[in-house]
Every structure is written in structure tokens, then in C-alpha cells.
Amino acid sequence: MRVEEEEGEEDNMVPQTDGEVVALDTASSEQKERLVIGYALTSKKKQSFLQPKLEVLARKKGISFVSIDQDKPLSEQGPFDVVLHKLLGNEWHDVIEDYQKKHPEVTVLDPPGAIQRIYNRQSMLQGLADLNLAECDGMICVPKQMVVLHDTTSSANEVAKAGLKFPLVAKPLLVDGTAKSHQLFLAYDCLSLAELEPPLVLQEFVNHGGVLFKVFVVGDVIRVVRRFSLPNVSNVEKEKVAGVFQFPRVSSAAASVDKTDLDPRVAELPPKPLLEGLVRELRNRLGLRLFNIDMIREHGSQDVFYVIDINYFPGYGKMPDYEQVFIDFFLGLAQAKHEKGLCVKSGIEM
Numbered sequence: 001m002r003v004e005e006e007e008g009e010e011d012n013m014v015p016q017t018d019g020e021v022v023a024l025d026t027a028s029s030e031q032k033e034r035l036v037i038g039y040a041l042t043s044k045k046k047q048s049f050l051q052p053k054l055e056v057l058a059r060k061k062g063i064s065f066v067s068i069d070q071d072k073p074l075s076e077q078g079p080f081d082v083v084l085h086k087l088l089g090n091e092w093h094d095v096i097e098d099y100q101k102k103h104p105e106v107t108v109l110d111p112p113g114a115i116q117r118i119y120n121r122q123s124m125l126q127g128l129a130d131l132n133l134a135e136c137d138g139m140i141c142v143p144k145q146m147v148v149l150h151d152t153t154s155s156a157n158e159v160a161k162a163g164l165k166f167p168l169v170a171k172p173l174l175v176d177g178t179a180k181s182h183q184l185f186l187a188y189d190c191l192s193l194a195e196l197e198p199p200l201v202l203q204e205f206v207n208h209g210g211v212l213f214k215v216f217v218v219g220d221v222i223r224v225v226r227r228f229s230l231p232n233v234s235n236v237e238k239e240k241v242a243g244v245f246q247f248p249r250v251s252s253a254a255a256s257v258d259k260t261d262l263d264p265r266v267a268e269l270p271p272k273p274l275l276e277g278l279v280r281e282l283r284n285r286l287g288l289r290l291f292n293i294d295m296i297r298e299h300g301s302q303d304v305f306y307v308i309d310i311n312y313f314p315g316y317g318k319m320p321d322y323e324q325v326f327i328d329f330f331l332g333l334a335q336a337k338h339e340k341g342l343c344v345k346s347g348i349e350m
């Protein structure tokens, strides 16, 4: 597990590759196919992820990307070593599940069942508060939250019974990639909850100084970036303000936050042992290799963090140096498959 920090900050571990002896095709400088990756992505995701630099670097390493025709049977396409996918809707879920049963030799990134779990904001965070992260230089919490499935008019009593404290962040219960599933509201009082449309999750707002940590995970690599977030809510505001207020996607900025003008107590990155422990636990529990974690530091604390969101196959194109991170990741998959003798095309001495 390797935690890499933002550019300009030390990497604590450099990937220890002993290099590889590769048989070059004398006819061309490009290497023989080492890994064939079939991809099924939305056009937006293809544009943001499969950028030309990644494709060129990958090709030089014998890694090729092949677009999957969603109108043809998947088993009639390929053969693939890896299927990389992120599409909307559930029909693709069944296609991939069926394909994986027929092609256990293909690495599916990532298994649909594992993805479904984090597409529900309740199951997404289930069990995180019980992680065994002792000796990891910090604490991981999850905000108190409750699900409102049908009727928000009665949720005022439910909120009181659950002991949730306002303000609350109201989030659509299901994440489906649509803009609607990212429409979030800040609710300041019980009565205003009736204005909200279920099914949703009501999650206690945690003051965190306006900075969020996006922890990107690519297999065993962890890359942390800072993003702008919502400002603290003062006690005066809590007393005076009533109603629900939709807020924009404050943290999905294209660029990270430059930390120079931030309070170091707010901007300091989470401790590496804590990130490594959290990602190790989540990798095991979620069964995912491509995800990011939205973490916030409880305002006034040094080492109490809250996980508020987990995203499958996020916007890696915004992650500094993402091309090399993915090349290393795919080469690792190729190595593992060669060792098992599972690669679609061989001819490469590792």
C-alpha cells in the first residue's frame, strides 16, 4: 500500500519495481500486446479517463484499450484480459455478472455487486464506524444518519427519536450517476424536512473548516488531494436559520486546493498510517479496486476524521499523474495474469 501525496510533497514510498525484461518485437518499437482492456464507459467518462496521454503511454507498454459494443453480446467480443466498466442503469449489471461467470479468467473492474453496495448511501458507509484502526494515528467515524424511504412529513419525529442534530445534509439515497443523485440540501430545522423528496439519507453536518480530503484509490496506490468544501455552521446560524437549502457540488472542482492560504490545522493531510489502514479495510470489505473516499477532519480536532462519501471509479483524470498510476496498476494486473498463465496474448518475458 503506497500513500502518495499531492505534488510538491514527499512521496513516502516509491514503487519498488525490479523492472521487467521484455521481449521486443524487432519489427516495431512497440511491445507485443501484454494486456487487452475492454472498456464500457459513458462518453463523458471515456473523455475524462481515457485521455490520449494515457492511451499512448499504455500502448508503449503493450496495453491496449478496446471499446466494448454495448449492442453486441459481450462474450462475442474480445478476448479481453480486463473489463473496465462504469455505465448507468442496472441492465449492464446483469450482463457483466453473466460474463464474469463464463469468463472467470477476466479481471472485471469492478464486480457489479461491490459497486451496487456503494451506490446506496446507507450500505455505502455501513460498518465503517467499527473498523479496527487502533495504532493508526487517528480515528475514523461516520456521521450519524438515518434513511427516509417514503414520507418526509413524519421524519421530523423520526429525526428527534434518532437523536440527530441539525443542520442535516439531505442526500438522495441512491447514487445512479445522474445529476439528480447529486442534488444535496442543507436542512436547518424539522419542519423544513417535509419539503424534501424521499428516498433520502439525512446525515448530521460535521464542521470541518471548509476543506475536504479526496482519497483516490487505484489498487494498492492511495493519492490524496484537498478540495474546497462547505464552511462551518456557527451556533448563531444554527439558532437563526430555518429551511432547506440546495447547495452546488462544491467539492468536485477540477483542480485541488492550494494549501498555502489554508489554516494548517485544517489543511494538514490525514496521517498516512490512518489512510493505509482505512484503505486496507475498505479494499477487503468492499471488494473494490477503483474508488475514492471523501474524508473530513472534525473541526478543532487533529486526528478525528469522518468518512462522508465513497465513489466508484471517480474522476481520476483530475488526479495528478493519474496516467502513470494506472499504467503501473495495469502492469501489475498483467504480471499477475502472466504468473497465472492467464493472459490473452503472451510472448512477453517478464
Ligand SMILES: Nc1ncnc2c1ncn2[C@@H]1O[C@H](COP(=O)(O)OP(=O)(O)OP(=O)(O)O)[C@@H](O)[C@H]1O
Pocket (backbone or CB within 6 Å): 143, 169, 171, 181, 182, 183, 184, 203, 204, 205, 206, 207, 208, 212, 228, 229, 230, 249, 250, 251, 252, 294, 296, 308, 309, 311
Ligand atoms: N456530513 C457532512 N458534513 C459536512 N459536509 C458534508 C457532509 N456530507 C456532505 N458534505 C459536503 O457536501 C459535499 C458533497 O457530499 P457528498 O460527497 O456526500 O455528495 P456526492 O453527491 O456523493 O458528491 P461526489 O460524489 O461528487 O463526491 C461534500 O464534498 C462536502 O463538502
Ligand SMILES: O=P(O)(O)O[C@H]1[C@H](O)[C@H](O)[C@H](OP(=O)(O)O)[C@@H](OP(=O)(O)O)[C@@H]1O
Pocket (backbone or CB within 6 Å): 044, 045, 048, 086, 175, 176, 177, 178, 214, 251, 252, 253, 292, 311, 312, 313, 314, 315, 316, 318
Ligand atoms: O471529484 P470526483 O472525482 O470525486 O468526482 C466524481 C464524483 O465523486 C463521482 O464519483 C461521480 O460519479 P457518480 O457518483 O457516478 O456520478 C464522478 O462522475 P463521473 O462521470 O466522472 O463518473 C465524478 O467525477
Ligand SMILES: [Mg+2]
Pocket (backbone or CB within 6 Å): 251, 294, 309, 310
Ligand atoms: Mg463526495
Ligand SMILES: [Mg+2]
Pocket (backbone or CB within 6 Å): 175, 309, 310, 311
Ligand atoms: Mg459521491
